[in-house]
């Protein structure tokens with residue numbers, strides 16, 4: 001086994017270094033690849049994927065939205081993830097799945113072949129620190145707007161959509177902030193580069209509705225867990241000024257789970273505030289895979 005392990009590509013485990021595509025492939029030269037990233041967690045009886053069913057549903061949805069065809073069924077992809085995780089002896093880490101046209105596309109813009117599939121198992125390491133929920137971040141409004149849903153579907157997790165994300169993070173970093181938060185072209189809150197955004201005002205948790213943001217599985221999980229934890233929550237249009245008066249703000253995504261924001265533009269916020277603290281405590285317990293109320297969110301690998 002090479003240091004970086006084995007990658008599952010179209011049914012075969014191959015060395016990481018060999019998992020490549022031609023420079024003129026459609027996936028690379030047109031940016032059309034779609035992908036998923038989800039967590040692997042250590043439980044008492046082994047390792048578990050976090051909501052793999054939901055992540056695969058989102059991958060299938062990305063393909064459908066972009067009129068592409070996956071080559072594998074849900075059951076086949078689940079078995080392939082298991083095979084990859086086991087071959088790489090992964091503990092806490094991430095699974096990254098890429099579905100892409102490796103076919104060269106020098107002239108043709110539209111291809112009709114089924115997508116190739118690659119699955120990576122990436123263990124937590126010095127370079128990939130996960131669950132750093134105790135380290136708050138700073139955030140600002142991005143000068144870039146979230147792509148309009150009538151340009152490309154924002155619900156598709158497609159590589160080309162991440163130019164929008166790249167520019168947002170770059171702009172924020174240039175201005176000394178950790179992350180940027182995009183408004184939609186209508187001026188109302190959308191999301192961060194690779195994270196959903198939540199605010200808390202007077203004890204109520206709020207996040208923008210789908211249709212303008214990615215269907216984040218962390219977002220979905222927080223919205224499902226909040227009522228169980230006694231936290232009122234709303235999916236609603238959020239005006240930019242609400243970010244300037246929020247009691248708490250945090251982002252949600254697979255890598256860190258819940259990331260409190262301690263500075264937004266020139267405001268200092270309590271990070272984590274009481275509602276964020278409650279959610280962080282819940283997640284810390286959840287990822288040990290021993291909360292019976294949410295065991296169905298984990299699939300054994």
Ligand SMILES: Cc1ncc(COP(=O)(O)O)c(C=O)c1O
Pocket residue numbers: 037165191192193194195196214215216217218219252253254255
């Ligand atoms: C644009 C965007 N929003 C939100 C998220 C969070 O999604 P998830 O919870 O599925 O990681 C991501 C993840 O990469 C993202 O790219």
